[in-house]
Amino acid sequence: MMMGVVDIGFFNLLAGYALILVVLVMLRQRYIKKETELLIAVMRMTIQLVLVGYILDYILGSQRMWMTLAAVAIMEAFAVQNIYQRVKIDMTPRFRSIIACSMAFGTIITMIFFFFVLLSVKPWYSPRYVIPLSGMLIGNSMTGITLGAERLLRGFHDKKELIEGALMLGATPERASREIVNESFTAAILPTINSMVGMGIVFLPGMMSGQILSGVPAVTAIKYQMAIMFAILASVAFTVFILVVWGSKTFFNDRAQLVLYG
Structure with missing residues (x-):
């Protein structure tokens, strides 16, 4: 049995954003004016997590x-x-x-x-x-x-x-x-x-x-x-x-x- 975490490739992760598009379509069909708010939330989350990932790698390696x-x-x-x-x-x-x-x-x-x-x-x-x-x-x-x-x-x-x-x-x-x-x-x-x-x-x-x-x-x-x-x-x-x-x-x-x- 394989142990450890299965790595998610870049293009696999990119495909995950298709789910966001589905949600956007749902909002548009119901005339719910939240598309901009959702897009901003997704962009902020992406940027913040990427930055935090690199910062955490450095902190975890320093042990200070x-x-x-x-x-x-x-x-x-x-x-x-x-x-x-x-x-x-x-x-x-x-x-x-x-x-x-x-x-x-x-x-x-x-x-x-x-x-x-x-x-x-x-x-x-x-x-x-x-x-x-x-x-x-x-x-x-x-x-x-x-x-x-x-x-x-x-x-x-x-x-x-x-x-x-x-x-x-x-x-x-x-x-x-x-x-x-x-x-x-x-x-x-x-x-x-x-x-x-x-x-x-x-x-x-x-x-x-x-x-x-x-x-x-x-x-x-x-x-x-x-x-x-x-x-x-x-x-x-x-x-x-x-x-x-x-x-x-x-x-x-x-x-x-x-x-x-x-």
């Missing part, structure tokens, strides 16, 4: 700690910037800083536990492990924070009267906003929980599939997938929890009055 840490820091920065762009509701500078802090603190804490306790990687800064696995944690946390921030911001605007009514009856800001905070937290972590429910039966996750394709025994791949899913759930939960708890405080002033913006 500062390069690994720099790569993780860049991923964190781009993730935060992506969150700012994807949240379409106005945010104050204070709320933006909370997004950045929650993203950094929640993911870094999880990374430390994951690499030092669950994997025990040696050296701990091995880019072959740290960069791809950190990318999974950061990417999922980015999605979670985006969902949590959107729900939190919209909740405060949509339930303004209910919050003010609770405050007038003597409720503290924390008590008046508890339902919105809890709903935002739940909405943000629910996609991760749902993916865990269907994992292994409905679909095989990407990390596990990649390891199996490269010849890793299925049992080993399963253990890696379980470990990364534990870490992803924790990372999403930590980052979103910090965001919704501290982010909700930005809607109240020192006199416990509701202050909306945007």
Whole structure:
């Protein structure tokens, strides 16, 4: 039996773009004005992945700690910037800083536990492990924070009267906003929980599939997938929890009055 990954030739990969043409035809037939957006997304993905591929080859070959840490820091920065762009509701500078802090603190804490306790990687800064696995944690946390921030911001605007009514009856800001905070937290972590429910039966996750394709025994791949899913759930939960708890405080002033913006 042949072990290892089957290489995809250049022309084979080029043929894959035919699938994009099919999607474009579908959009055009339904008069959905998303062709330009799709083309830009495909072009960006292609350019970014090609560049990242060459950069990763260099980093993986160097085995230098500062390069690994720099790569993780860049991923964190781009993730935060992506969150700012994807949240379409106005945010104050204070709320933006909370997004950045929650993203950094929640993911870094999880990374430390994951690499030092669950994997025990040696050296701990091995880019072959740290960069791809950190990318999974950061990417999922980015999605979670985006969902949590959107729900939190919209909740405060949509339930303004209910919050003010609770405050007038003597409720503290924390008590008046508890339902919105809890709903935002739940909405943000629910996609991760749902993916865990269907994992292994409905679909095989990407990390596990990649390891199996490269010849890793299925049992080993399963253990890696379980470990990364534990870490992803924790990372999403930590980052979103910090965001919704501290982010909700930005809607109240020192006199416990509701202050909306945007």
